[in-house]
Amino acid sequence: MKYSTVRNYALSLPEATEAPHFKYQSFRVRDKIFVTVPPGEEAIHIFLPEAQREQALALHPHFIEKLVWGSSVTGVRVTLAGAEPAVVKALVLAAWQHKAPKALRDAHGR
Known part of the structure; x- marks a missing residue:
């Protein structure tokens, strides 16, 4: 899956915006x-x-892993190469x- 597809989809969601977040890009809804x-x-x-995070991890371990932020698991890291577009779009939504x-x-x- 290409990043451009993810970007276009994320920005198609109501009130979604794109902004820098330190060295990362981020997609936000009302600043969240x-x-x-x-x-x-x-x-x-x-x-x-x-x-939802645990279900995604169980169903798609070949391209999804836990995202650890400090000492907490806060989401999932999706490796785009080999990721299933429908799954990624559903998770972004x-x-x-x-x-x-x-x-x-x-x-x-x-």
């Missing part, structure tokens, strides 16, 4: 980060709630839904 991109654009970090305000999520669901 739902995806970061390390330099090189070979992987992305998706910030998911625990249940889930992260957006997790960070977006309820009214925005509800409006998007219509």
